[in-house]
Amino acid sequence: MGIEGRRLYMRNQNNETLIIKAIGERKVITFDYKSDADPIGTMRSGNPHAMYEHLKTGNVLLDLFQTEGQSSERYKLPVWREFKVDKMSNIRIMDNRNFETQKNYNPNAEKYLRAIAKIR
16 A cells, blocks of 8 residues: 555644744744643743654654753753654744754754754
């Protein structure tokens, strides 16, 4: 039937579309994020640099330089964070807030071999 194994999970196309737009326009995003440690979900904000499929798990991930919002004590803001796109909700593009590419961002990193969108 030709179904690609790594795409058998449900992908949130709306989330991906918003993130692709934000990456392309270098716009700050805000969103709610639910994790195992935070099942209720809390607001996060930052600069999206790359969205990609994880090479082993196939999860769609977002590399974001988080500047505001909730973060565990081990992450002091601002900091690079990796978010599972399927755990994100209420994504909002902040049309009045652009960002510059972080100096330590590497668009040629191996993990971006399956990039959906990234800053080049």
